[in-house]
Amino acid sequence: MTHALVPLAVAAIAGRQYVSPKLCFWAVIATLLPDADVIAFKLGIAYEHILGHRGFTHSLGLALAVGLIASFFAGYLQARRWVVFVLMTISCLSHPLLDALTDGGLGVALWWPIDDARYFAPWQPIAVSPIGIKNFLTARGWAVMQSELITVWLPLALLVVPAVLVRKWNTLNTRRPSHEME
Numbered sequence: 001m002t003h004a005l006v007p008l009a010v011a012a013i014a015g016r017q018y019v020s021p022k023l024c025f026w027a028v029i030a031t032l033l034p035d036a037d038v039i040a041f042k043l044g045i046a047y048e049h050i051l052g053h054r055g056f057t058h059s060l061g062l063a064l065a066v067g068l069i070a071s072f073f074a075g076y077l078q079a080r081r082w083v084v085f086v087l088m089t090i091s092c093l094s095h096p097l098l099d100a101l102t103d104g105g106l107g108v109a110l111w112w113p114i115d116d117a118r119y120f121a122p123w124q125p126i127a128v129s130p131i132g133i134k135n136f137l138t139a140r141g142w143a144v145m146q147s148e149l150i151t152v153w154l155p156l157a158l159l160v161v162p163a164v165l166v167r168k169w170n171t172l173n174t175r176r177p178s179h180e181m182e
Contacts, residue, residue, distance in 0.1 A: 002148045003031035006094040009156045010087060013163040019087060020078035030066055030091040034058045034099075038131060048106055050116050053131075058096035059112040066092040097121075098152065104128025125151045 007027030011019040019027075037057040045051050056062060067089030074081040096108040100121040105128055107118030127147040130140055 002152050003095050003098060004028045005152060005156050006031060006098075007087060007091040009160050010090065012160045014083075015167055018079065018083050023077040023079045023084060023087060026070065026077060027087050027091040030070070030088050031095050033066060033092055034062070034095040041131075048118075050109060050112065054096070054099060054105055054108045054118065056109055056112045058099060058108040059110055060093060060096075061113055063089050063093035063096075098126065100124075101151065102126045102128040 007019075007024060007030070011024040011027070034054075034057045037051070037053050037055060040047075040049070040052045040055075047053050050056050067085040067087075070077070070088040071081045071085040074084045077084050079087075096110055099105070100108050100110065100119060101124055102120075103124040103126065107120045109116060110119050111117070125147060127140075127144045129144045130136055130138065135141065136144070
């Protein structure tokens with residue numbers, strides 16, 4: 001859930017003139033793409049393998065590829081090509097960056113294909129999430145949600161709310177006739 005907040009926050013800050021609802025929807029999907037690697041568990045691929053969880057799908061390389069591919073659909077996404085590239089790359093990359101802030105697992109293969117090593121951020125304030133919806137609806141899941149509320153939701157709200165209020169204020173002031181503004 002928390003991964004989706006990044007493109008939603010960017011869309012709220014940038015506004016519809018840059019981020020269309022279609023682009024926002026697909027940017028949310030891009031935040032989920034890195035966890036497609038959980039299928040590796042079902043296929044018997046070891047967690048620590050580059051095809052395993054938090055392997056190559058959690059890399060800057062994949063995020064750049066997603067941004068590049070998505071940019072070819074700028075017309076469909078009703079946005080400028082560079083906006084699509086940047087938002088889709090940021091959205092996909094935000095997933096491994098947030099995962100690197102967790103206190104569990106083996107880290108993320110952020111620099112694949114240059115480096116197969118897994119990395120954590122120097123600061124790991126987010127409790128690692130249990131895998132699967134059923135496991136998330138537990139006391140441990142609630143602890144994860146609390147850590148995400150404090151470390152991700154609150155900072156994003158502190159960015160989004162003032163930005164949206166300023167944009168609304170500017171919109172209201174530009175719509176008033178000039179003789180009312182004096």
